[in-house]
Amino acid sequence: MGNADYEQLLRGASLRVTRPRVAVLGAVTENAHADTETILGAVRERLPDVSHQAVYDSLAALSAAGIVRRIQPSGSVARYETRVGDNHHHVVCRSCGSIADVDCAVGHAPCLTASDDNGFVVDEAEVIYWGTCPQCQAAQSSK
Amino acid sequence: MGNADYEQLLRGASLRVTRPRVAVLGAVTENAHADTETILGAVRERLPDVSHQAVYDSLAALSAAGIVRRIQPSGSVARYETRVGDNHHHVVCRSCGSIADVDCAVGHAPCLTASDDNGFVVDEAEVIYWGTCPQCQAAQSSK
DNA sequence: GCGAAATCCTGAATGAGTCAAGAAACGGGC
DNA sequence: GCCCGTTTCTTGACTCATTCAGGATTTCGC
Structure with missing residues (x-):
């Protein structure tokens, strides 16, 4: 999946297309079930200067839009995946x-x-x- | 259920019978799905001077023994119930x-x-x- | 391009839960 | 009923994922 596909996904959900969001979407797609810290690391490979706050915000926006799913088994930190629906x-x-x-x-x-x-x-x-x-x-x- | 019943439960699970544990067991029984803070409050009605650490330890011991069950839906704090099995x-x-x-x-x-x-x-x-x-x-x- | 609104950044705060070390309580054996 | 080793409790500090806040940037319809 290329960035163009991610942009499509975002637009399809009426979300603004921002570089942090595209990078987060890519990171979650390539790291299924990853926790926030792992996602943050993966996002910074694409976009070195993102704040952790932007990643949290993006994940929340993507979750609310149903593009990513948040899972959090007892005793674990939050994890995310793109396989939804x-x-x-x-x-x-x-x-x-x-x-x-x-x-x-x-x-x-x-x-x-x-x-x-x-x-x-x-x-x-x-x-x-x-x-x-x-x-x-x-x-x-x-x- | 009286304290004698709780003591039985504890002994049956090879756990030592301590006042904090009996109080915790009672609190969880009477407050299904309560979070730790609520349980702490209920325990202190029976035993005013328990530390929160004792409650955490008791809940962990009771969970490990299968007497109480810990549930933690995403985005929620830990909650406990006694209806198990x-x-x-x-x-x-x-x-x-x-x-x-x-x-x-x-x-x-x-x-x-x-x-x-x-x-x-x-x-x-x-x-x-x-x-x-x-x-x-x-x-x-x-x- | 322009401007309003959404989003992002920096930096600090929150709070559930954990860790550590010494004191007290439990319970098996006498 | 009492002793002793072990478990459990107390106190107090600490961790760290996540959230909050305010100002600076970016996005996107026009």
């Missing part, structure tokens, strides 16, 4: 915190229907699987 | 942050099976429904 979920490693994508197990949005919603109007279901990643399994069994 | 999930209001329980929509632990686990060994699936609570719906429609 396809109903996929995440596995998180309890020991190292790494995250991987998981397509929804049971077809299309079955988990979206709560049996008793207590009067809430539900618009999204988020699933987080907790477990141990292959690396950590190997590390533990070799002890 | 029954595969229920949560609805979170996007505008006020309130949380309600939801029994699993599709029977027993269906969401526990990821379609492709990327080599992860999954031991738990956590589902968070995002939406708007009745109060916030009313507040928004009356604007």
Whole structure:
């Protein structure tokens, strides 16, 4: 994906096209599930003088527009990804915190229907699987 | 539930029975989905001189033992509940942050099976429904 | 190009949560 | 019922992701 594509995405969401935003979008695309610090580093490879504040603002704007998705498993800092709108979920490693994508197990949005919603109007279901990643399994069994 | 019951729970989990722990357990039981500050306040009604550190330590010990469950939706502080082991999930209001329980929509632990686990060994699936609570719906429609 | 509005920068503040070291409490064994 | 080793609690300081504020720049419709 080139910068032109990112600009398209931004314009399509009625967002102003600024260099920090394009760079943030690129950084998030190339670093799935990255935390803010990693994104900041990646953005500075493209645009050395961005402030961390601009990155926070951009991420907030992109999240609000639905272009990026913010995920934050318990005990972790915020992480971001650009794969949105396809109903996929995440596995998180309890020991190292790494995250991987998981397509929804049971077809299309079955988990979206709560049996008793207590009067809430539900618009999204988020699933987080907790477990141990292959690396950590190997590390533990070799002890 | 009386303190004797809480003591039983603690002993059953091979945890030492201390007054802060009993008080924390009581506070979490009576304040479902409460954040740490609320729990601290409730604990101090029973035991005025507990330190906040003792509450953090107790919550960590109880969580590790599986007696309480820690939940932390994105953008929220940590919250705790005592209803564990029954595969229920949560609805979170996007505008006020309130949380309600939801029994699993599709029977027993269906969401526990990821379609492709990327080599992860999954031991738990956590589902968070995002939406708007009745109060916030009313507040928004009356604007 | 021009100007209003949005966005970005610099720099400081917030606050949930953690760390550390010594004091006190728990509970198994006598 | 008391002792002792270990766990837990207290006090107090500290970390660090994230947010807030005010002024300077940039964007984009006209």
